[in-house]
């Protein structure tokens with residue numbers, strides 16, 4: 001099977017994107033892992049499939065696979081690249097694109113400067129919806145990790161996130177704690193782990209250890225989750241600049257029950273084809 005692909009990134013969170021409308025793309029878990037491998041394959045944090053849909057009032061279906069081959073519900077940086085891809089490839093000329101994901105429908109808008117704004121939907125805070133094992137919903141939860149008890153905010157942006165406040169982002173124990181929290185028994189579907197330093201009420205620094213991919217240069221849903229947690233904990237205003245290792249995103253969440261909006265760039269790197 002020979003497949004055409006586009007390599008893209010959203011502030012350094014990188015993707016292989018396949019048009020699965022004009023070519024048949026059926027990948028096994030092992031093939032996803034191989035494609036994502038930075039030495040034996042193309043290399044990416046996530047692989048994205050652009051598919052057609054029969055759902056009314058929806059333009060496309062968006063499927064997402066982590067580098068470890070697992071299919072996941074949502075990807076914020078990927079959503080911006082998705083919008084750029086379908087317009088660059090002439091699959092649509094709409095400015096606002098409605099896309100079905102495994103966790104619901106999202107709306108993507110490309111502006112004249114090329115920035116993409118994504119309505120990421122309403123965050124889920126109820127533990128069972130995340131999913132997270134806890135007796136009741138709270139703004140922070142004490143979780144025991146490696147014989148230490150730490151306070152996390154926990155939220156789903158369609159995919160699960162745990163957010164830990166740190167005082168120095170450069171010293172954050174991402175590599176040590178990330179894998180332990182990712183597979184913590186209280187998260188039955190594993191979890192993405194954010195390390196957040198609050199710089200000011202409208203600015204945070206963030207590093208994310210992603211479920212199924214390890215630490216990435218940026219995580220869009222992680223940025224949304226961190227801002228929601230920071231607002232709920234009374235530390236942040238409703239519009240926040242998020243500085244990640246690969247660049248910056250603007251995230252806004254006006255109030256409880258409202259959708260989170262993310263604005264940021266989407267970059268095409270190169271086109272290619274690969275035999276599988």
Ligand SMILES: N[C@@H](CCC[C@H](N)C(=O)O)C(=O)O
Nearest residue numbers: 075076077159211219220221
């Ligand atoms: N990089 C993404 C998130 C990708 C999925 C995540 N690793 C998960 O398993 O939920 C983003 O930009 O949101």
